[in-house]
Structures are given as structure tokens and as C-alpha cells.
Amino acid sequence: MTDQMVPGPEVSDGLDESYDVVVVGGGSAGLSAGLMLGRALRRVAVVDAGAPRNAPAHEVHGLLGRDGTPPAELLARGRSEVRRYGGHVVVGTVGQVSGTDGAFTVDLADGRTTLARKLLVTTGLADELPDVAGLRERWGRDVLHCPYCHGWEVRGQAIGVVASGPMALHQVLLFRQWSDDVTLFTHTQDAPSPEDAERLAARGIGVVEGRVASVEVRDDRVTGLRLADGTLVAREAVVVGTYMRARADLLGALGLEAVPHPSGTGEHVPADPVGRTAVPGVSVAGNVTDLTAQVGAAAAAGAMAAAVLNADLVTEETATAVQAARTSRVA
Structure with a gap:
């Protein structure tokens, strides 16, 4: 494996009891999702273990407007942007997730726990040399x-x-x-x-x-x-050429597992074009599902998955409001 630690957030935000969306993974996909959800006025937490795939690289390349930026600097900017819109960036490792759509439990390795209506997993991959x-x-x-x-x-x-x-x-x-x-x-x-x-x-x-x-x-x-x-x-x-293995062990309790990629170059978590997995309420974005996505593509996928999750929440909230209105008229 080639996981390496880089400086994470200088200060970890506190973990609330519940969120609309918990994003597991604080790389470009996860932070982009957190930014999008924060701007949508959603209660969102991005849980960051501090082990991005590109930690060994000196610079990020091919990213429009940020070509040549050190990875740690790019992530620091992203964390600041998520916080600007009220999102939480929490330092920690998610040990396991459980539950069902609308009521997921997210357990951190240090004993902390929170609830989430939706999950977005952006844990990336590990390169085996x-x-x-x-x-x-x-x-x-x-x-x-x-x-x-x-x-x-x-x-x-x-x-x-x-x-x-x-x-x-x-x-x-x-x-x-x-x-x-x-x-x-x-x-x-x-x-x-x-x-x-x-x-x-x-x-x-x-x-x-x-x-x-x-x-x-x-x-x-x-x-x-x-x-x-x-x-x-x-x-x-x-x-x-590395063997690219999705960091997906935490999804096992939900019935999701990484499977061999058609290219033969590794294992990924399958999803539809907007990040939805086979488990309702659970989406993925970035290298955990797209093995070859560079930083820009991963960020775009995170934003798309976040927008779709927000739309799903809006649909559910509208259905609840309609039912409440009907009940009120009957009463």
C-alpha cells in the first residue's frame, strides 16, 4: 500500500448528533460534496482520516486554475470553503456504518457516533505497488x-x-x-x-x-x-501500473462490496452515473468508484453526487409536507 498521512485540519469541528448527509472521506470528491451541500443549506459533516491518495506528490497537475498547487494546500482551501457555508470538517476515521436510508448510524473509531439521513462515501483507493x-x-x-x-x-x-x-x-x-x-x-x-x-x-x-x-x-x-x-x-x-483497491471495507455492513473493475486494474464500488449505489441512500464519488479519476474529475463527481442527494432529500421532504397538509385538512 502507499497510504501516507498529510497535515489534516488544524482544528477538528465537533460532531453533532445528526446530519442530513455525512460524507466519509475528505479528499477532493468529499470536500467538493461538502461545499455543494453546505451551499444548499444542508447539515453536512465531512469526516476526514487524513490519508489522501496523492499525499506523496509535490503538486497537483491538470487542474484548471490550480495547476501546480501542493495537495495539502488544495485540501486546506477546500476545508475552509466547506466551513464557510456551515459544514463541519471532522478529523477521524469511520469504523463502521449501519442502518437504512433516512436513518444511518456512523460510528467513528474513537467511539463518537452520529446519525445521517444520507451517506456519501468518498474514501478513494489505495495503490498496491x-x-x-x-x-x-x-x-x-x-x-x-x-x-x-x-x-x-x-x-x-x-x-x-x-x-x-x-x-x-x-x-x-x-x-x-x-x-x-x-x-x-x-x-x-x-x-x-x-x-x-x-x-x-x-x-x-x-x-x-x-x-x-x-x-x-x-x-x-x-x-x-x-x-x-x-x-x-x-x-x-x-x-x-498499480493495482488500485477501493477503500470500501466500511460498506460491508450495508451489503456493499468492492468488485473487480472491468479493466482488470483493480477493484471499485459500482454506481450509476450520478453516484447512487445499489443500497438506497448510499452514494459514492471519486476514486472509490472511478479508479482513473484525477482531482478535477473526482471533485466534479463529488459535486454531482451531492446535488443528487440534495434533490432526493427535497423530494422526500416535499412528500412529507404533502402528507402533513392532507392530514391537517382531514383534522
């Missing part, structure tokens, strides 16, 4: 996975792509866009098929067969990949 010495230590710096997140930063460098999943060929061809010097290391996978070898050769991508043993580092910079037979291949940046 291949078993290669040195990968984890350099993760998010010069060991990368996403060309759109980090390709510009390693443009023109000697890049080594360690085959570690079903998307390895796709990944190496993508990174070729950012550098003329890209090599595929087959690692534990089979050598490319004749057709794939032709495609790689046509793009000038080299292939090195054999297991990769370690990432070599000198003066705090990657210098190459060492194979199990001792061969050292000079590289300046390393790319791997």
Missing part, C-alpha cells in the same frame, strides 16, 4: 503511473516502464508521447506478442526482458533499474 525494492520510497516523485499527472515533469527523460498489469502496453505507448527514450521492462509478464512487438518497434520503444529487482538511486535521484541478474539499465524516471 509491484514488489520491487525502492519503488515505494520514490512513489509520486520519479516513480509514476499517470502521464497526464506527471508526464510533463519527466518529458524528454529516459523513462522505464515496468510491466505490472493489463494496461502495461497502453501505458508505455502513452509515455512515448512525452519522451523519445522509453523502454518497456517485461518484469513478471510475458514478452510482447509479435504484433505488440511490431507496434513498440515502430515507435522506437525498447524492450528489456527479465525481472526487475530494484530501483537504483544516487544523490536522491533515480539512476536506473537493476534486473535480478545484476544488469543495470540507466533510467531517469520509472513508470508502474
Whole structure:
């Protein structure tokens, strides 16, 4: 796993007895949802355990208007915005959730408990790295996975792509866009098929067969990949495909579990296009359901899921008001 802690809120808000919506997870999706719900005059709490996926990265890229912002700074801004509209940002880890639509119980690991009419889970995912010495230590710096997140930063460098999943060929061809010097290391996978070898050769991508043993580092910079037979291949940046596992254990009590993603790259919690899951009143947003969502996409999904939850609450409140009016007329 690659979970790392980053500075959370300097001050944790108190946890009220009940909310319209409890958002579990304080990353871009969760904070965006909290912002939307706060602006909708909803009682909302965002429970933040302080372990965002992008903690190892120095900057967020590809986010319009905030490109190059450090992740911790972006989250701090988001927390401030949620609070501006009356939302609570609570430091803590949700241990379990139970109940049904309209009456969920949210238990924190430290013993605190609150009630929620609706739940939005934005707990993200954990990246499981291949078993290669040195990968984890350099993760998010010069060991990368996403060309759109980090390709510009390693443009023109000697890049080594360690085959570690079903998307390895796709990944190496993508990174070729950012550098003329890209090599595929087959690692534990089979050598490319004749057709794939032709495609790689046509793009000038080299292939090195054999297991990769370690990432070599000198003066705090990657210098190459060492194979199990001792061969050292000079590289300046390393790319791997991680197995992306949704952080969804807390949903088990509600009958929701992460399932294999169709791409074969990990596990996610299925949902419809606006975040609704198979369990009424429970929605998901961000990487817990969309494994490839970057920060902007996750934030947008959080906002959409929040808007839909608010609309559902409005519908329920209207139905209650109609019934009350009918009862009053009868009386």
C-alpha cells in the first residue's frame, strides 16, 4: 500500500448528533460534496482520516486554475470553503456504518457516533505497488503511473516502464508521447506478442526482458533499474501500473462490496452515473468508484453526487409536507 498521512485540519469541528448527509472521506470528491451541500443549506459533516491518495506528490497537475498547487494546500482551501457555508470538517476515521436510508448510524473509531439521513462515501483507493525494492520510497516523485499527472515533469527523460498489469502496453505507448527514450521492462509478464512487438518497434520503444529487482538511486535521484541478474539499465524516471483497491471495507455492513473493475486494474464500488449505489441512500464519488479519476474529475463527481442527494432529500421532504397538509385538512 502507499497510504501516507498529510497535515489534516488544524482544528477538528465537533460532531453533532445528526446530519442530513455525512460524507466519509475528505479528499477532493468529499470536500467538493461538502461545499455543494453546505451551499444548499444542508447539515453536512465531512469526516476526514487524513490519508489522501496523492499525499506523496509535490503538486497537483491538470487542474484548471490550480495547476501546480501542493495537495495539502488544495485540501486546506477546500476545508475552509466547506466551513464557510456551515459544514463541519471532522478529523477521524469511520469504523463502521449501519442502518437504512433516512436513518444511518456512523460510528467513528474513537467511539463518537452520529446519525445521517444520507451517506456519501468518498474514501478513494489505495495503490498496491509491484514488489520491487525502492519503488515505494520514490512513489509520486520519479516513480509514476499517470502521464497526464506527471508526464510533463519527466518529458524528454529516459523513462522505464515496468510491466505490472493489463494496461502495461497502453501505458508505455502513452509515455512515448512525452519522451523519445522509453523502454518497456517485461518484469513478471510475458514478452510482447509479435504484433505488440511490431507496434513498440515502430515507435522506437525498447524492450528489456527479465525481472526487475530494484530501483537504483544516487544523490536522491533515480539512476536506473537493476534486473535480478545484476544488469543495470540507466533510467531517469520509472513508470508502474498499480493495482488500485477501493477503500470500501466500511460498506460491508450495508451489503456493499468492492468488485473487480472491468479493466482488470483493480477493484471499485459500482454506481450509476450520478453516484447512487445499489443500497438506497448510499452514494459514492471519486476514486472509490472511478479508479482513473484525477482531482478535477473526482471533485466534479463529488459535486454531482451531492446535488443528487440534495434533490432526493427535497423530494422526500416535499412528500412529507404533502402528507402533513392532507392530514391537517382531514383534522
